[in-house]
Amino acid sequence: AMAGHDDSGASEKKASDFDIPTFSNENMQSNMKVIYYSRTFMSIIGGVIAGILGFTGLMGFIFYFLVMAITSIGLTAKAGFSIHSYFDSWNRIILDGFLGGLLVCCSLFKLFLTGIAVTVLNLHVQHINLS
């Protein structure tokens, strides 16, 4: 028999005997990039909103999870709910970029919370000085 090619019982062979998970890797990576950009942008927006609303501590985390969950649902809808034609596992759409996004969100939250507080303080001081 030739190396690497089994001819015996060829008429009985089914496609499911070989289960080689193959997919287009470059398309997969391009899809991952799309998810990454979407998540990062929504982390920024989530941080900004949490900072404006003054969500501290647990409330902030809950808000971030909520924003990420909605983003995941949006991404799933964008993929037409048939994840397996665009990704190799559900984890990609649900978990990927989650922790990195948390860092981005916290940074923006801190930025906006302190930025608003500082601006308010300055305006207050100005107001006091003028009156």
Added chain:
Amino acid sequence: MAVGFAVGVLGVLILSHAAYSTIQYRTLLKITEEEFSGPPINVVFELLLGLVLCMWAALAVPGKFQSIQLDSDENRVVSLPSNLDFMIFNHRGKAFPLECTLKSK
């Protein structure tokens, strides 16, 4: 794509206006010595609207998902080389299952 980008910019502008309103509101609270318990309801609406618009932009702008299935229509690499000197037959195709669907563009 450009529409998505415009929607995103609009969302960011609305959020900026919400931030500005919040600053004004909290300054007012500080003058009247009250505690900041929560933003006024119109700021909340603005934030919600900004969130929705930015979510739309976040999903629409980065690009479409491309199929990773090798036998989907956009991934077919079926093409006969015009140059007969460089046709390759000794490739990995022999590792794949024998059953195949003959589909050509």
